[in-house]
Amino acid sequence: MDYNEVAKVLAESLPYIQKYRGKTIVVKYGGSVMKDEELKRCVINDLVLMKCVGINIVVVHGGGPFISSHLKKLNKKSIFIDGLRYTDDETMDIVQMVLCGKVNKDLVNLIESYGGKSIGLCGIDGAMIEAKKVSSKMDLGRVGEIVNVNTEIINNSIDNGYIPVISSVARGDSGELYNINADTCTFRIAAALKAQNLILLTDVPGVMKDSEDPSTLISELKLKDIPKVYESNIIKGGMIPKVNCCVEAIKCGVKSAHIIDGRVPHCLLVELFSKSGIGTMIS
Numbered sequence: 001m002d003y004n005e006v007a008k009v010l011a012e013s014l015p016y017i018q019k020y021r022g023k024t025i026v027v028k029y030g031g032s033v034m035k036d037e038e039l040k041r042c043v044i045n046d047l048v049l050m051k052c053v054g055i056n057i058v059v060v061h062g063g064g065p066f067i068s069s070h071l072k073k074l075n076k077k078s079i080f081i082d083g084l085r086y087t088d089d090e091t092m093d094i095v096q097m098v099l100c101g102k103v104n105k106d107l108v109n110l111i112e113s114y115g116g117k118s119i120g121l122c123g124i125d126g127a128m129i130e131a132k133k134v135s136s137k138m139d140l141g142r143v144g145e146i147v148n149v150n151t152e153i154i155n156n157s158i159d160n161g162y163i164p165v166i167s168s169v170a171r172g173d174s175g176e177l178y179n180i181n182a183d184t185c186t187f188r189i190a191a192a193l194k195a196q197n198l199i200l201l202t203d204v205p206g207v208m209k210d211s212e213d214p215s216t217l218i219s220e221l222k223l224k225d226i227p228k229v230y231e232s233n234i235i236k237g238g239m240i241p242k243v244n245c246c247v248e249a250i251k252c253g254v255k256s257a258h259i260i261d262g263r264v265p266h267c268l269l270v271e272l273f274s275k276s277g278i279g280t281m282i283s
Contacts, residue, residue: 246282
């Protein structure tokens with residue numbers, strides 16, 4: 001072990017710990033990066049460490065692959081329209097069961113096993129996320145768009161030392177439940193909390209000039225640069241909704257938004273506590 005290198009890394013992290021101490025960081029965790037157990041343990045370790053140094057951590061998660069897997073066991077086909085899962089009543093039951101139950105509680109349990117304090121929530125709890133049926137040319141069933149975020153239960157959890165882990169299910173005026181896109185849910189929660197940072201964990205290095213070449217990663221983008229990047233067709237496919245969420249979060253007062261590669265071990269620590277970082281920061 002190179003002790004000088006270890007000491008250098010720890011010393012370099014000090015100003016960043018001071019910068020983020022007492023601030024709120026909202027992390028979106030979901031999709032394919034949740035399926036690798038070793039990487040999942042690295043993410044959880046990072047979250048607990050960040051909490052230990054005084055950062056207020058909020059985790060928002062999806063779980064699309066787990067929903068699809070469960071539907072397949074029931075011989076029910078997953079249908080996607082413009083990137084959103086068509087959610088009929090039966091699928092909504094599965095979404096609620098998988099996201100609010102299995103995925104949510106597994107994450108809470110893992111955080112607890114690393115010595116953290118965590119509480120599992122969904123948008124139904126404390127009327128946290130109010131939604132209505134999404135406006136769309138095609139009927140998407142129980143897919144919702146957020147009308148309001150009530151942060152009381154999130155802030156109470158943070159104030160009592162917990163890491164809130166929130167699944168992206170919401171309720172409507174009449175108690176009907178809605179499936180919410182997890183990226184959208186994350187930015188709306190970050191905006192409502194006036195968070196310092198929003199971090200999206202993905203399965204790509206970040207925004208790249210050439211999507212096939214990681215060496216073309218764009219480390220930082222200013223809000224004013226985004227239209228030009230769109231015009232250059234650099235942002236496309238699954239990166240479009242992620243960048244859109246980051247842009248909207250910044251417009252709503254979040255200081256910076258990060259798209260980082262969740263496949264890199266301890267990606268959160270590297271991105272936040274080092275000079276280089278690993279993903280794309282939008283500020």
